[in-house]
Amino acid sequence: xxxxxxxxxxxxxxxxxxxxxxxxxxxxxxxxxxxxxxxxxxxxxxxxxxxxxxxxxxxxxxxxxxxxxxxxxxxxxxxxxxxxxxxxxxxxxxxxxxxxxxxxxxxxxxxxxxxxxxxxxxxxxxxxxxxxxxxxxxxxxxxxxxxxxxxxxxxxxxxxxxxxxxxxxxxxxxxxxxxxxxxxxxxxxxxxxxxxxxxxxxxxxxxxxxxxxxxxxxxxxxxxxxxxxxxxx
Amino acid sequence: xxxxxxxxxxxxxxxxxxxxxxxxxxxxxxxxxxxxxxxxxxxxxxxxxxxxxxxxxxxxxxxxxxxxxxxxxxxxxxxxxxxxxxxxxxxxxxxxxxxxxxxxxxxxxxxxxxxxxxxxxxxxxxxxxxxxxxxxxxxxxxxxxxxxxxxxxxxxxxxxxxxxxxxxxxxxxxxxxxxxxxxxxxxxxxxxxxxxxxxxxxxxxxxxxxxxxxxxxxxxxxxxxxxxxxxxxxxxxxxxxxxxxxxxxxxxxxxxxxxxxxxxxxxxxxxxxxxxxxxxxxxxxxxxxxxxxxxxxxxxxxxxxxxxxxxxxxxxxxxxxxxxxxxxxxxxxxxxxxxxx
Numbered sequence: 001x002x003x004x005x006x007x008x009x010x011x012x013x014x015x016x017x018x019x020x021x022x023x024x025x026x027x028x029x030x031x032x033x034x035x036x037x038x039x040x041x042x043x044x045x046x047x048x049x050x051x052x053x054x055x056x057x058x059x060x061x062x063x064x065x066x067x068x069x070x071x072x073x074x075x076x077x078x079x080x081x082x083x084x085x086x087x088x089x090x091x092x093x094x095x096x097x098x099x100x101x102x103x104x105x106x107x108x109x110x111x112x113x114x115x116x117x118x119x120x121x122x123x124x125x126x127x128x129x130x131x132x133x134x135x136x137x138x139x140x141x142x143x144x145x146x147x148x149x150x151x152x153x154x155x156x157x158x159x160x161x162x163x164x165x166x167x168x169x170x171x172x173x174x175x176x177x178x179x180x181x182x183x184x185x186x187x188x189x190x191x192x193x194x195x196x197x198x199x200x201x202x203x204x205x206x207x208x209x210x211x212x213x214x215x216x217x218x219x220x221x222x223x224x225x226x227x228x229x230x231x232x233x
Numbered sequence: 234x235x236x237x238x239x240x241x242x243x244x245x246x247x248x249x250x251x252x253x254x255x256x257x258x259x260x261x262x263x264x265x266x267x268x269x270x271x272x273x274x275x276x277x278x279x280x281x282x283x284x285x286x287x288x289x290x291x292x293x294x295x296x297x298x299x300x301x302x303x304x305x306x307x308x309x310x311x312x313x314x315x316x317x318x319x320x321x322x323x324x325x326x327x328x329x330x331x332x333x334x335x336x337x338x339x340x341x342x343x344x345x346x347x348x349x350x351x352x353x354x355x356x357x358x359x360x361x362x363x364x365x366x367x368x369x370x371x372x373x374x375x376x377x378x379x380x381x382x383x384x385x386x387x388x389x390x391x392x393x394x395x396x397x398x399x400x401x402x403x404x405x406x407x408x409x410x411x412x413x414x415x416x417x418x419x420x421x422x423x424x425x426x427x428x429x430x431x432x433x434x435x436x437x438x439x440x441x442x443x444x445x446x447x448x449x450x451x452x453x454x455x456x457x458x459x460x461x462x463x464x465x466x467x468x469x470x471x472x473x474x475x476x477x478x479x480x481x482x483x484x485x486x487x488x489x490x491x492x493x494x495x496x497x498x499x500x501x502x503x504x505x506x507x508x509x510x511x512x513x514x515x516x517x518x519x520x521x522x523x524x525x526x527x528x529x530x531x532x533x534x535x536x537x538x539x540x541x542x543x544x545x546x547x548x549x550x551x552x553x554x555x556x557x558x559x560x561x562x563x564x565x566x567x568x569x570x571x572x573x574x
Contacts, residue, residue: 069297095300129284129302130291210296218295 043233044146047194047202050074050228051153052144053116054082054106058232067224069093070208078232082106088120092212096126098136116142124161124184132184136161144194151194151204159186159210186212194228202228258325260543260560265553268561268572269539271319272328273422273460273492273525275341276349277310279303282339285431293498294531309529312349312357318529319356322536325561325573326355328389328525330422331362331382334397337432343382350387355573359385360392360422365400365407376409383419389568390414390458394424395440396433402444411452420456420567422490426464426472429499435467443476449484456567457487458523462509464494471505471512478516488567489513493527495541496534503541510542511549519551522559523567 049055050063055078063074073089084104091097100122108115118140126132140157161184169176192206204226211219259266279287279302291302298305308314319327329349332341346359361382363375382388391414395402402423414421425442427435438444442459449457459480463473471494481487491513493499495506513522526538546556565572 069300092297093300096297126300128300129287130299212296217299220295220297222297 043199045151045196045199045202046230046233047196047204047228048114048144048146048151049078049084049230049233050076050202051142051151051155051192051194051204052106052114052146053084053086053104053118053142054078054109054114055084055104056082056233059230060232061228061230063226063228065204065206065224065226067208068222069220070210070222070224072224072226076104082109082116086118086120088122092210095128096124096132096212098122098124100136100138102138104142112145112147114142114144114146118142124163132161132163134161134163134181138188140188149196151196151202153190153192153194153204153206155188155190157188159188160184161186184213185215186210187214192224194226199233200230204228258320258323260323260539262543262556263547263553265557267553267557269322269324270326270328270524270561270564270570270572271322271324271526271528271535271539272458272523272564272568273490273527274315274319274327274329274529274535275310275332275527276312276315276329276346277306277332277339277341278345279306279310281341283335283337283432286338289430290530298532305532309532312352315349315529316353316356318532318535321533322539324535324539326358326570328358328360328568330360330392332392332394332397333362333364333366334394335364335366336399337397337428337430338394343378343388347382347385347387354387357387358568358570359388360390361388362392363410365398368400368407372406372409376413379410379413380417383413383417388419389570390420390422392422394428394460395438396424396426396428396435397430399434399439401438402442403438403447405447408448408451411448411455414456415452415454418454420458420488422458422460424461425459425477426461426494427467429466441473441476442480443473446480449480449487453484453486455486457484458490458567459487460490460492460525461494461527462489462491462513464499464505464509466494466499469499469501469505471509474509474512478512478518481518481521482516488521488523488563489518490523490525491542492525492538495545496527496530496538497541503545506541507545507548510545510551514549514551514555519555519558520563523563524560 046061050061057078057080060077065072069092071091076084076086078084086102086104088100100120102120104118106116120138122136124136138159142155144151144153163182165180167178189209190206194204196202208222259268291299294305329346331343331346343361350357350359363379427440442463459477463477465472500506528535
């Protein structure tokens with residue numbers, strides 16, 4: 001416990017959080033803080049990793065975020081160097097679905113600031129009278145300013161989908177088939193607050209704005225509540 | 234569950250101002266409160282609209298309301314929904330259109346319109362219509378059905394859309410409809426200009442109001458209201474505006490209605506509507522303009538179109554008295570309807 005506390009303080013004061021390296025030197029220090037401060041634990045809480053991206057090696061997390069109109073399932077696992085493969089399943093009102101695989105990488109990882117980038121590729125399917133389907137991709141920035149319990153965060157993204165459309169004209173002389181492809185752009189923003197309940201559990205609440213099919217459309221903002229849990233930390 | 238979420242979305246749209254907040258009835262025009270009558274609204278059933286047109290309409294709803302367009306549409310196409318949209322816009326009275334265009338925009342029956350007007354008889358009125366897709370065989374029965382619908386006091390006129398119903402404006406076979414209008418003193422509303430809806434006729438005899446001249450001349454006892462001012466919705470231009478002005482200047486039984494052409498989708502900058510309103514004023518036709526929006530279309534459209542029209546009229550130099558004539562005075566005179574406060 002003493003080692004952990006001392007290490008945690010050292011880690012907090014260091015510009016780069018890297019607990020594994022500090023612990024490896026084996027130095028035993030006297031206690032410098034009277035009690036364990038959870039915010040000084042050697043690994044990051046799941047809520048920070050899930051909202052800000054780029055978890056440490058071995059840390060994994062799952063997020064379930066639900067609200068209007070979006071519902072999202074997101075899973076991350078750190079593989080080293082703050083790089084993490086990720087999986088996302090998202091739906092709007094159970095009528096529009098996107099399934100994506102991607103990578104999350106923390107570019108800046110300071111005790112009170114994290115910036116990560118994400119790239120995702122997947123498939124869009126929209127059912128109903130205005131049906132759409134096609135490959136999709138997204139580039140995303142995640143920023144968070146973690147404090148002891150609270151993780152204010154911002155997500156900015158640019159989503160793109162290619163929507164192929166087939167036209168068949170049946171004539172007496174035969175059937176003509178032609179294809180066209182339309183681009184759908186969805187700029188995205190989320191501003192919210194995560195709350196750490198424990199290292200393995202957290203929640204968040206946020207406002208979302210996904211301007212689907214911008215700029216020709218109009219979109220209504222949304223909001224969500226999220227639950228984050230994980231392990232390996 | 235999903236439809237409940239969808240209703241949440243519609244409520245959010247309202248809170249965010251897409252529908253706007255309830256306003257006192259009327260509009261503030263240069264410090265004067267003016268009553269507003271919207272002479273062009275469409276009630277209806279989603280199931281009565283052809284597939285392609287459903288997609289077209291649904292595509293105009295804001296996300297995510299467009300994911301379940303039926304729920305959204307039926308929320309605003311009911312009498313209650315229309316009254317709610319009117320209240321948000323400050324509109325006192327409105328006219329609901331019956332439509333018989335099975336191949337294009339669908340069907341809203343005379344009976345449906347009468348059922349809706351009965352829910353607020355001092356605020357909602359109707360325009361009756363008839364089927365013309367088999368008119369050679371059904372002419373007498375259709376005209377009789379039209380007369381029967383018009384015998385109800387809340388049916389104050391007739392709605393026709395040559396481009397949607399696929400009959401020429403100058404075809405004498407259909408002049409019996411104008412005879413009914415003349416006999417019963419019920420004004421005719423006619424869609425003029427091209428139409429953005431799938432499957433409509435786009436040739437000049439179906440869209441150019443010049444082709445109505447023979448009917449206008451033959452039936453001086455019938456009032457012809459030229460809807461949309463001959464706007465070219467495909468090219469987003471004031472297509473047959475000058476033809477409308479010419480007819481109105483020559484014939485006293487021609488009136489003009491500037492609905493839909495100035496919407497965000499059809500005139501993004503608002504410049505075309507401003508020019509049209511300016512031209513009508515310059516031509517001395519202010520006493521022939523009857524305001525309409527062509528709503529409800531999507532949540533908040535009725536209010537938004539009224540705001541855009543007021544902006545265009547201010548820019549075109551309309552005085553408060555002229556604006557009062559456009560927004561309610563001309564309607565009351567032509568349709569002989571007492572204004573509701």
